[in-house]
Amino acid sequence: xxxxxxxxxxxxxxxxxxxxxxxxxxxxxxxxxxxxxxxxxxxxxxxxxxxxxxxxxxxxxxxxxxxxxxxxxxxxxxxxxxxxxxxxxxxxxxxxxxxxxxxxxxxxxxxxxxxxxxxxxxxxxxxxxxxxxxxxxxxxxxxxxxxxxxxxxxxxxxxxxxxxxxxxxxxx
Numbered sequence: 001x002x003x004x005x006x007x008x009x010x011x012x013x014x015x016x017x018x019x020x021x022x023x024x025x026x027x028x029x030x031x032x033x034x035x036x037x038x039x040x041x042x043x044x045x046x047x048x049x050x051x052x053x054x055x056x057x058x059x060x061x062x063x064x065x066x067x068x069x070x071x072x073x074x075x076x077x078x079x080x081x082x083x084x085x086x087x088x089x090x091x092x093x094x095x096x097x098x099x100x101x102x103x104x105x106x107x108x109x110x111x112x113x114x115x116x117x118x119x120x121x122x123x124x125x126x127x128x129x130x131x132x133x134x135x136x137x138x139x140x141x142x143x144x145x146x147x148x149x150x151x152x153x154x155x156x157x158x159x160x161x162x163x164x165x166x167x168x169x170x171x172x
Contacts, residue, residue, distance in 0.1 A: 007047055007050065010043055011044060011061055014065055017033060022068070028069070035083065039158075041065050043154070045062055045089075045094070062094060066091055069087060070087075086161055
């Protein structure tokens with residue numbers, strides 16, 4: 001019950017930022033607005049519990065936020081290092097979620113219709129992520145892909161991502 005309320009509050013916060021951003025670009029020029037929107041989105045992306053409808057709703061909200069923020073690259077260029085890391089982490093978590101869903105659907109279809117190759121042997125290259133993938137993102141993608149949600153606190157990840165410390169290999 002508490003997790004559902006928390007998740008609902010995060011969704012409302014991200015939706016409010018998206019709506020404010022659609023009214024005025026001042027939302028992306030205010031550090032506080034950007035921080036609140038990205039922090040809420042990042043925490044929402046770490047929550048992997050709930051019904052399929054809740055998870056799908058969260059994914060749609062996060063996709064809309066990423067689309068809104070990446071439409072105009074000049075806005076993203078003005079973000080702090082922490083905000084750039086948060087946006088990249090959200091994108092990486094989205095890709096990870098899509099990849100996980102695709103693998104699950106492939107595994108379930110293989111149970112009914114076995115194929116010669118195994119999905120485990122397939123290598124996912126950075127080019128498969130689309131045109132928005134940057135080489136510097138691979139490190140963050142790997143870190144998030146190996147992230148164990150059961151053994152590692154999402155808040156520790158949140159603190160790392162939202163800190164202004166930038167590892168040299170991330171290329172921000």
